[in-house]
Amino acid sequence: MSNSNAGPRRRRGSDQPTLKQVADAAGVSPITVSRALNTPERVNEETRKRVLEAVDQVGYVPNLVAGSLASASSRFIAVIVPSLANAVFIEVIRGLQETFEARGYQILLGNTDYDLDREYQLVRTFLGWSCSALVTAGLRHSDACLGLLGHWDKPIMEVMELGEALDLNVGLDHQEAGRCMARHLLARGHRSIVYVGACLDRDYRAGMRFAGHREVLEAACLDAPLIELDRLGSLEAGAAGLDQVLGGFPGARAIHFANDDLATGALLHAQRLGLRVPGDIAIAGFNGLTLGQHVTPRLTTIQSPRETMGRLAAEQVLRRLDHQPVTQRQQDVGFTLMVGQST
Amino acid sequence: MSNSNAGPRRRRGSDQPTLKQVADAAGVSPITVSRALNTPERVNEETRKRVLEAVDQVGYVPNLVAGSLASASSRFIAVIVPSLANAVFIEVIRGLQETFEARGYQILLGNTDYDLDREYQLVRTFLGWSCSALVTAGLRHSDACLGLLGHWDKPIMEVMELGEALDLNVGLDHQEAGRCMARHLLARGHRSIVYVGACLDRDYRAGMRFAGHREVLEAACLDAPLIELDRLGSLEAGAAGLDQVLGGFPGARAIHFANDDLATGALLHAQRLGLRVPGDIAIAGFNGLTLGQHVTPRLTTIQSPRETMGRLAAEQVLRRLDHQPVTQRQQDVGFTLMVGQST
DNA sequence: TAGAACTATGTTAGCGCTAACATGGTAGCG
DNA sequence: CGCTACCATGTTAGCGCTAACATAGTTCTA
Known part of the structure; x- marks a missing residue:
């Protein structure tokens, strides 16, 4: 009844x-x-x-949930990065967060662990939350993910690197950065240079820097040996990397590390081993982390404007959300070679 | 019509x-x-x-928005921290995120910039999202914020420090940590010890450590001078702190820094100045950041298990959400004195 | 073998808000 | 004065989903 x-x-x-x-x-x-x-x-x-x-x-x-349902859009911005362990992404996130929060948008943070399937899952979840826009680190996505995003009509911002983007793009040219540092090392007179990276398949931007590095060395008729560590950037891994270079390439006079964590770890380890830097071995990094600028000798590295990158990305997205014309769909934030005493 | x-x-x-x-x-x-x-x-x-x-x-x-409206609860966990610039909070967030995401909860991250009014605003917003639980750093809140939370019937977890909590609490005793380091410095024979902190009104946990430090020094009939920097922890600020100590307290033989960023900045600066550490001046920090463990001499510091703290906090909250009995409303994760060569 | 207990699925009625349209009032205009 | 324009507010009808209750079928129990 x-x-x-x-x-x-x-x-x-x-x-x-x-x-x-x-x-x-x-x-x-x-x-x-x-x-x-x-x-x-x-x-x-x-x-x-x-x-x-x-x-x-x-x-x-x-009740913001009810409001979002009724209006079919939330004031969420989905932000997807590969890792929170890497200071680089934290700084980009900071730039994004400050800019978006000032305009009343709330960031929904997702972490892929450098896994494109996780990225797909996160995108699915975030679409389910009717986000106003998506900001993701990198230009590589799984097919499933592209399928989801293809049907989506809100702003998509890809940051960190430059290239063929889905919608908006703010970043820098990693291959050119790799070339830049390789040229610097050549200019310093080094001829036996080893590149040390970590998990280049996952951290493929470091792989792009290596590609640039190799291009310059091969153009100078030099070998471009690569050592790939199996742990992502950390001081410990950098120390291990130095040991591997000393063991595997006794003639090496310079090491181009994929990032500052590795480079600084190696630099501090060299000091413990009693090696002179750059006398016995030159060391270069990438990122321009504060850390590397406070060791002696100061680390030669490439600085990228990460917080600025986050801010610029957020500003472009906000412009889109305000229905204003987007001035540039693609924006190169560039980078700066910072010559320290380590090379 | x-x-x-x-x-x-x-x-x-x-x-x-x-x-x-x-x-x-x-x-x-x-x-x-x-x-x-x-x-x-x-x-x-x-x-x-x-x-x-x-x-x-x-x-x-x-459509998760519709689902949340119908069920009057989202699978969001609100996480409020004072800053993203400080590695300490990032590590706690990592512990939280890994544990919560594995169970299908999504983190909503908010950043107060050490401002209790911002915290209130964030809590308001997050309540509007029907979060399943709230995790916040610290035990201090504005009255308005307490008013909101008083009416709320979902789990509230306060992390970082121990004390009288609203609901659940995982953290460590900062005053005791301050005492611990002060005792260590005394045991090392130092009698003229300066504490250097940064914005102790905002970073009040550092203030609690100073209180413990002073208690021990005063019990030993010693002065406990304090230098307060006006910028939050950074390597630059630490270097400036060292300069201030050298200028203002020429007899100082040891510096107890509020955190490792400051301490490491001072240590690296001391090397540039040609000072011997600990011969000319001993340096101690707090946090146990990787960085301080890779400089020479290795930094004496106090290690707190931050990622673990995040994980434990998340586990207690999840237990509550699963309607399981919460084993401990308050959990002390403790800390470890790590004696390096800098003292 | 009646009825209690359980399983699998369906029906109904919102959750709290806002888009779309409606309305009545006031101002501006030639 | 009739017209349009605009301003301030109201009415109606959902947004897409799930809690609560309903129901039909099956298994178990005394």
Whole structure:
């Protein structure tokens, strides 16, 4: 038999005050409260004041979930990075977060662990949250992921590297950065140079830098040996890398490390071993982390403007969200060779 | 006149496939699709298979916003930290994220910039998202914030420090850590010890460590001078701190820094100045960052298990969310004095 | 063998908000 | 004064999903 005798169904939802209650307290309709809070310029000043008082009075906290469902869009920005262990991404995130939060957007952070399948899963989840935009590190995605994003009509920003992007793109040319450092090492007179990277299949941007490095060395008719470590960048791994170079390439006079963590680890390890840098071995890195600038000798590295990259990316996305013309779909933030005393 | 002549209203919402379409494709009702996806054990195996095929076929991506509204709860965990610039919080976040993501919860990250008003705003926003739980760094909150949280019935986890908590608490005793390091410096024979901190009003946990430090020194009838820098921890600030100590306290033989960033910056600066560490001046830090363990001499510091702290915190919260008894409302993760060669 | 207990699925009624359209009032204009 | 324009507010109808209750079929139990 049907639910004929029973009283009303048990209530659902939380017991938080709702728009309706604010509306009753202010003597207006719910939609006026909604407008007073979201588009205050469309409500008479006096009404608005009355509404805001009512909000305080009943202790109203807007239910953003309901708002997002009704408007089919949330003020979330999905941000996907490969790792939180790497200071580089943290700095980009900081640039993004500051810019987006100032405009009332909330960042939804996802971490792929350098796994494109995880990226796909994250994108799925984030689409489910009706995000306003997606910012992701890198230009490589799985086919499944591309399938999802192909149907999506909100801004997509790819950061870190430059190239053929889905939509918007802010980054730098890693291959050129690799060339730049290789040329520097050649200019310093080094002829036996080893490149040391870590997991270049996953950290493929380091692989692109190696490609640039090799191109320059081969153009100078030199070998471009590569040592690939099996752990991602860390001081420990860098120390191990130095040991491998000393063992495997006794004639090596310079090491081009894939990043500053490795390079600094090697530099500090060299000191412990009593090696002179750059006298016995020159060491170069990539990233321009603070750390490398505070060791003696100061590390030669390539600085990239990461917080700026995050900020610029956020600004382009915001422009798109404001329906303003996007000035540049692709933006090169460049890099700077910082010559220290380690080369 | 009313909308009598017009056809149906223009459609709203996105054009993504919905549960209904999956249900039609699979020949079941929408609720069965919902169950097949969210509580598969409540659906017949064969039906489930048919539903999953239909999901793939129509390219369905669940609308999590709608789900959250209907169920009055999202799978969001709000995480509030004072800063992303400090590696310490990043590590805690990593521990939280790994544990929560493995269980299908998504982290909503907020950054207060050490401002309790910002914390209140973030809490408001996060409550609006129907988060499943809140994890926040620290035990200090504004009255407005306490007002909001007082009415809230979901788990609240306060991390980093130990004390009188709102609900759950995982952390360590900072005052005791300060005492511990002070005792170590005394045991090393130092009598003229300066504490150097940065913005102790905002980074009040460093202030608590100083309180412990002072307590021990005063018990030994020694002065406990304090130098407070106006920038938060960084290698640069540490170098400046060393200069200030050398200028202001020429007799100082040891410096207890509020954190490893400062201490390492000072240590590297001392080397540039040609000072022997610890011969001319001893240097101690706090945090046990990798960095300090790779300089020569190795930094004496106090290690706290931050990633573990994040993991433990997440596990307690998950236990609560699973309606399992919480084993400990308060958990002390402790700390370890790591004696290097810098003292 | 009646009925309790359980399994698998369906029906109904919202969750709290906002887009779209409607309406009444005031101002501007020739 | 009739017209359009605009401003401030209201009414209606969902957004896409799931909690609560309903129901039909099956198995178990005394």
